[in-house]
Amino acid sequence: MAKRDYYEVLGVAKNAPEDEIKKAYRKLAMKFHPDRNQGEGAKAAEEKFKEAKEAYEMLSDAQKRAAYDQYGHAGVDPNAGGFRGGPGQEGFGGFAEAFGDIFGDIFGGQGGGRRAGGGGQQVYRGSDLSYAMEITLEEAAKGKETQIRIPSWESCETCKGSGAKPGTSAKTCGSCQGSGTVHMRQGFFSIQQTCPHCHGTGKIIPEPCTTCNGQGKVKKSKTLEVKIPAGINEGMRIRSAGNGEPGVNGGPPGDLYIEIRMKPHDIFERDGDDLHCTMPVGLTTATLGGSIEVPTLGGKAEIELPEGTQHGKTFRLRGKGIKGVRSSYPGDLYCHIAIETPVKLTEYQRKLMKDLDKSFREGGDRHSPNAKSWTDKVKDLFK
Structure with missing residues (x-):
């Protein structure tokens, strides 16, 4: 049987934030918990419990969620190396592990990312951090190297890290x-749950350090060198391993995810690897034809307009788009023609336009590419 969509399982939208996903998971876990479902419906409840657990484990992990959003179930298939899960573990840590984690999550534990440390203390991986970076279309096309300032933690000098x-x-x-x-x-x-008195540290500090308030560390900031790859697009993320929040009790730090935001461009609109622009063209040039210059990210290019070019006509310039991060070839540039109607005419120009219009009328419909078809539609309307 094909697996259901993870978002459908939890009943949340694909753009749901982490807290909404966690809330939906808790609700389902409490509803289908085996201890609350005995007798005839126990088996079905157990399957729904496991299904909700698997969905939550995938969507609560930033990396797994990104892989799932892009590739679906294939992106997190254990047979494809998407995540750990040995024989008999059902691809998401096994039902026994699911019981331990769900209890800790519902009854006050700190959730996933923990393991036993020395002396039985719980060791927790640090939380991931997110950083929004806004870049221009030109920077996205060419790539760039830049620096960012992020928060970091350093051992407290006053208490030497003891708290x-x-x-x-x-x-x-x-x-x-x-x-x-x-x-x-x-x-x-x-x-089993995290001790509410020491919060999993196994220690109580009667007189906390006044500098760090007993944390043993103080918040500082540090500068990171970031390389933006050429072709990156809106919504893509760059992972900086180990630059998230520090772990607890010696646990590993989380990661930093740099989320890309694109600044609006004055001329171009991006659609994947393709670019679109609107080119204003004078009435005379559109009527008689001629060569026009169009901008590209690499400079200028020329387009030959045929005689009688109509408003909305699109011209395609191959290879003048953007070469995406995962693309072998650059996209194309689409130029959409917008014919400009003259304004603020002089009396002499008005007379010329009227004379021209009169000559067009005397020539019948042959000067208008759409007149005959439009007239036919009107006739059909009144049949």
Whole structure:
């Protein structure tokens, strides 16, 4: 049986933010939890529970969600190396792991990204950070190297990273005995969750350092060198590994995702690798034909207008678009002709226009490419 769309499983839109996805997941997890569904419907509830868990694990991970949005289920297929999951784990950590994570998420745990550290303390991976960068169309086409300032954490010099006021020290948490976790009972299950008193550190600081407020680290900022690849487009992201928030209890840091935003361009509109522009053309040039210059990202190009060029006519310049990040060849430039009607005519020019119009009328419909077809449509309307 084909898998359902993950967004459909959770009942959220494809552009739903993380908090909405988490809220929808919690609601489904509570509804289909095996402890709440006994008897005849237990099997069906268990399948829905597992389905919701898998959907949440994919959509709550920035990398997996991006792969799923681009390639669908194939992008996160364990057989294609999309994510870890050994034999018997059903491709998303197994049902046993799902039970442990869902309990922690519903009853106060910190969710995914954790593992056991030394002394039984929970080790957490740092959160990912997002940075919006606005670039021009020219920068997107050619690529660029730039610098950005992001927040970072450094060990507190006052307490040397201990979090305790100088001259004092941290003590073992009495609630969890230094393990960082406590157990609570829910029905037939004993649930392990992060200790609410020490927040998983296994330690209590009676007298926190006044500089870092007991965190053992202070917030600073640092400069990162960022390389924007040529051909990048709106909504694409660049991953900077290890530059997210620091982990807890020695856990690895998260990643920084630089999200690209495109500034509006005065002339061009981008459509994938193709560019579009509107070229104003005078009435005389459109009527008699002639050569016009059109702008491109690489300079100028010429287009030969045939005699009688009509408003809205589109000319295609091959290879004058943008070469995308994953493209082998550049796109095309489409020039849309906009014929300009003369304004603020002199009396002499008005007379010339009237004389010209009179000569057109005497010539019948042969000067108008659409007159006959339009007349036929009018006749058909009154039949």
